Amino acid sequence: MKLLVCIKQVPDMESRFKPDSRGTWYHEEDLAWRMNEYDEYAVEEAVRLREQLGEGAELTVLSIGPERVGEAIRKALAMGCDRGVHVLDADAAQRDPWQVAAMIAAHAREKGYELIFTGMQSQDRGSAQVGVTVAEELGFACATTLVGFSYADGAVTAQRELEGGTKGVARLGLPALVTCQLGLNVPRYPTLPNIMKAKKKEVQAVAAAELLEEEARAATTSFHAPAKKGGAVVLEGEVAPLVDQLLGILREKTALLR
Amino acid sequence: MKTLLIGEYREGKLLDVTYELFGFAQQLGAAATLLLVGSRGALPECDGVCYLAEAESVGEYNPDLHKQLILDLVEKEQPDYIVFVHSSYGWDLAPRVAARLKAAQVSEVVGAGGGAFEVGCCNAKMRRRVKPGTARAVLTIQAGAFPALKSGGSPEIRPISATVESRVSFLGYQAADARGVDLGRAEVIVTAGRGVGKRENVPVIQALAKALGGELGASRPVVDAGWVEHSHQVGTTGQSVSPKLYVACGVSGAIQHLAGMKKSEFIVAINKDKDAPIGEVADVLVVADVMQFVPALTARLS
Numbered sequence: 425m426k427l428l429v430c431i432k433q434v435p436d437m438e439s440r441f442k443p444d445s446r447g448t449w450y451h452e453e454d455l456a457w458r459m460n461e462y463d464e465y466a467v468e469e470a471v472r473l474r475e476q477l478g479e480g481a482e483l484t485v486l487s488i489g490p491e492r493v494g495e496a497i498r499k500a501l502a503m504g505c506d507r508g509v510h511v512l513d514a515d516a517a518q519r520d521p522w523q524v525a526a527m528i529a530a531h532a533r534e535k536g537y538e539l540i541f542t543g544m545q546s547q548d549r550g551s552a553q554v555g556v557t558v559a560e561e562l563g564f565a566c567a568t569t570l571v572g573f574s575y576a577d578g579a580v581t582a583q584r585e586l587e588g589g590t591k592g593v594a595r596l597g598l599p600a601l602v603t604c605q606l607g608l609n610v611p612r613y614p615t616l617p618n619i620m621k622a623k624k625k626e627v628q629a630v631a632a633a634e635l636l637e638e639e640a641r642a643a644t645t646s647f648h649a650p651a652k653k654g655g656a657v658v659l660e661g662e663v664a665p666l667v668d669q670l671l672g673i674l675r676e677k678t679a680l681l682r
Numbered sequence: 683m684k685t686l687l688i689g690e691y692r693e694g695k696l697l698d699v700t701y702e703l704f705g706f707a708q709q710l711g712a713a714a715t716l717l718l719v720g721s722r723g724a725l726p727e728c729d730g731v732c733y734l735a736e737a738e739s740v741g742e743y744n745p746d747l748h749k750q751l752i753l754d755l756v757e758k759e760q761p762d763y764i765v766f767v768h769s770s771y772g773w774d775l776a777p778r779v780a781a782r783l784k785a786a787q788v789s790e791v792v793g794a795g796g797g798a799f800e801v802g803c804c805n806a807k808m809r810r811r812v813k814p815g816t817a818r819a820v821l822t823i824q825a826g827a828f829p830a831l832k833s834g835g836s837p838e839i840r841p842i843s844a845t846v847e848s849r850v851s852f853l854g855y856q857a858a859d860a861r862g863v864d865l866g867r868a869e870v871i872v873t874a875g876r877g878v879g880k881r882e883n884v885p886v887i888q889a890l891a892k893a894l895g896g897e898l899g900a901s902r903p904v905v906d907a908g909w910v911e912h913s914h915q916v917g918t919t920g921q922s923v924s925p926k927l928y929v930a931c932g933v934s935g936a937i938q939h940l941a942g943m944k945k946s947e948f949i950v951a952i953n954k955d956k957d958a959p960i961g962e963v964a965d966v967l968v969v970a971d972v973m974q975f976v977p978a979l980t981a982r983l984s
Contacts, residue, residue, distance in 0.1 A: 437805040437934070438955055450804065521787070522780075544773075548804050551789040552773040553780070560781035565849035566745070568774040581853070584743075586692070586770045587918055589858025592743050597849035607906035641786035642819075645798060646811040656964040658956065666968055667978050670950065673966055678927050678948050680870060680894065681983075 427483040429470040429505065429541040430528055430555070431463040433496040434548045441649075448644040449517050450548075459496045462543025464611040466604040469573050470541040471504035471612075476575065482506050484537075488527060489516040494627065501622035502614030508625065513632035520640040521549070525557035527635040532562060537599065539580070544569050544603040552603075559601035567594050568603040683712040686761035688752065690771050691720035691737055693855060699767045700726055701830035706765060706823050708831055710794055716837065717755055719748055725837060732837035739843065743771075746848035749778045754844060756783065761818070768822035776822050786814035790937075792827040806937050806959040825918070826941055862913020863897055870896025870927045873916055873943075874904050877932020877953060877972050881909040887931050890976050893983040894927065899943075901933045917942035932972040935960030952976065 435441075435455040444451045459467075467485065474483040485500040487493045488511040497508040511527060513519070519527075532540065540562075542555035552568070559566035571591065572583025580596040585605050596602070614622070659669050675681050685707045690697035700718070707714035716732040718725075719740055726732065733755055740747050752775075756764060764779060766772030768790040780787035793800035798813040799821065865871055872891035874884050884904075891898045900910035902917055916923055918938040928946035933939060935951070935958055943949070944963040951964035952972050961967045968975060 435804075437807070440957060441804050441808050448810075450808070521777075521789075525781075550801075550803055550805075551787070552768075553777045553787055553789060556774065556777035557781050560778050566778070567850060569770055583856070584770060584774075585919055586855075589912070589915075589919055590693075591856040591858075592770075593853040593856060594743060595851045595853055600849070606902060610908070639815075641784075641814070641816050642788060643813050643815055644810050645813050646809075647803075648809055648811075649807075650802075650809045650962070652962075656951070656961050656967040658961075658967045658969060660956075660969045663970060663974050663978050666970055666975060667982050670966065670968055670979065671982060674927070674948075674950070677965070680927055 425477055425481045425539070426535065426537045427470055427474060427481060427539050427541070428532060428537045429466050429483065429485050429500065430558070431467060431485060431487045431496055431500055432460040432543070432546045433457050433487065433489055433493045434460045434546055437547055443647045447646060449647050457492055457495065459499055460543050460546050462545060462547070462604060462606060465606060465608040466541040466543050467500045467503050467505065468609045468611040469604055472609065473539070473575055474504060474506070484509055486511065486528065486531060488513050488524060488632070490514045497627055498622050499614060501625045502619045503612055504618070506625065508627035509630060510627055511630045511632055511635060520642045521551045521553035522557060522641045523636065523638050525554045525561060526638040527632065528554070528558045529561035530635040530637065531630065532558070539598060540564065540601040542601065542603050544605050555601060555603040562599070565596040565600040566602070567596055569605045570602050571605050571608050573602060573608065683710060684759065684761040685710065685712045685714050685763045685765050686752070686755060686759055687714050687716045688764065688766045688772065688775070689716050689718035689720065689726060690767060690769065691718060691724065692742060694721065694724065696720055696724040696726055698830060699769065699825050701832045702767065702823065702825065702828050703765055704728060704831035704833070705828040709828060712763065715759055715761070717752060719751070722839070725839070727832050727834050728837050729833045729835040730837055731840060733840050733842045735842050741852055743852040744848065745775055745778060745850060747844055747846050748775055749782065750844040750846045751842055752779050753782055755842070763818070764820045766820070766822045768824050772822045776820050780820040783818060783820070784816070785818045785820050786816045787820040788812045788814060789822050790824045791821050792824045802937065805934060807957060824937065859912060862911060865897055865899060865914070865916065865921045865923045868897040868923070868925050870894045871899040871916070871923055871925045872896055872929040872931065873899035873901060873933055874910060874931055875901040875933030876903040877934070878904070879973065881907070883973055884909050886973065886976055890929065890980045893980045894929070896925070896927070899923070901939050902936070930960050930964070931976055933960050934958045935962065
């Protein structure tokens with residue numbers, strides 16, 4: 425059984441973001457990169473299924489982006505994926521979700537994948553479109569926002585997270601694609617031996633041009649900080665005077681402190 | 683301009699976010715037609731046409747069929763925009779519709795103007811303006827971003843239905859775990875966010891909650907990591923709260939968290955990142971390391 429997990433590399437969200445020269449996305453300078461958090465859950469769930477299926481199963485990890493993305497692929501390999509596909513695309517950040525999905529679908533078509541895992545969204549763009557669109561393009565059954573996953577007898581049982589803490593349970597026949605929510609599992613840390621092993625695993629490089637046939641359907645015209653509407657009083661400095669200042673404000677503004 | 687609004691209905695009830703779709707259409711200055719998979723017993727109080735598919739027969743979660751209902755109506759009504767709420771229902775369904783229509787989709791819209799849409803990105807720290815490049819576009823709007831518009835009228839109901847083959851079958855709902863703490867009654871909530879660093883630090887936050895006579899809250903990452911159990915979670919998928927005082931410790935302020943606590947009477951945020959989105963709803967933002975500041979504050983209170 426062939427499995428695919430799609431991952432994205434994103435900047436640390438605590439970074440300070442500045443617009444790039446086009447003013448349509450962030451400047452990449454001085455950013456620390458990591459695997460999109462939602463995708464860590466997707467990789468973990470895919471690896472668990474890979475382990476459940478044992479011999480005869482193969483798990484491929486795919487990512488689209490420039491050279492630096494190789495690092496995220498290596499991490500997924502160290503977590504237990506069997507092989508990698510790196511779609512080399514220096515302009516990945518300029519693609520719209522449709523193009524990204526179409527590239528993944530172009531790779532996956534006729535490869536015989538029966539189950540595809542993705543994160544439910546990326547932390548940087550957050551469109552929550554790519555996974556579902558891949559499923560539509562491939563004609564896969566699909567469910568989003570999984571907080572529970574199991575596979576048995578040729579079907580997936582998916583526990584979807586709904587608002588207010590309720591869950592919806594659905595069964596999906598194969599081939600299927602699921603998008604993974606935070607908390608689905610506890611992603612493993614790669615062990616040193618597995619990091620070493622991952623270095624020997626195959627990563628196939630594919631030029632973006634081989635997969636990219638579609639025009640963008642949406643264009644980003646601006647990337648900017650939100651207009652500050654919050655009227656928060658900002659307190660900065662040494663801890664001890666900060667405590668005094670805050671207590672003063674709380675005594676004045678709330679009736680909770682005596 | 684014409685919009686086709688996709689209403690929400692779950693467990694036999696019309697969801698109030700449906701009215702935010704009307705608020706959005708009004709802001710666009712567009713005509714609105716509603717499509718609802720719901721029931722005659724729980725109709726929205728709105729004017730205009732409501733195409734109604736009976737949830738009883740087509741199912742509340744049946745994405746392939748709901749997609750077909752929408753595609754049929756798009757063919758008939760020729761809307762410029764098909765608008766969903768960015769919710770577990772909307773983000774699941776919207777890309778399927780957009781893909782079939784070969785239409786642009788813009789997700790989690792918070793503002794509109796000039797044929798472009800404002801959306802959040804980078805964990806709500808930044809914004810993008812996105813312009814659809816197709817004549818027809820699919821949109822999902824952020825819950826809470828547009829005012830609810832409830833005209834009080836009664837819609838003209840037009841029944842619709844469809845049948846499709848699908849490999850997705852809905853098995854049922856599982857209710858949220860009702861045990862645990864009821865944050866709704868707390869006057870003070872002190873919430874641990876990812877910024878507390880590790881499980882061993884949670885008691886430090888708990889001690890502040892105790893010193894203030896309040897309850898411990900938690901943000902999603904803290905619950906997901908298993909540091910605090912789920913009944914303490916504040917936000918869209920946890921509890922919505924409005925205490926007299928809310929102290930957010932190391933909480934960055936993801937939109938799902940803000941939606942669950944921004945109605946609190948007084949909000950203090952303690953965060954070392956001055957740009958964290960929690961600052962948007964806070965009354966006071968203390969720029970400090972949580973693990974240095976919180977123990978010092980607790981010591982002064984006890």
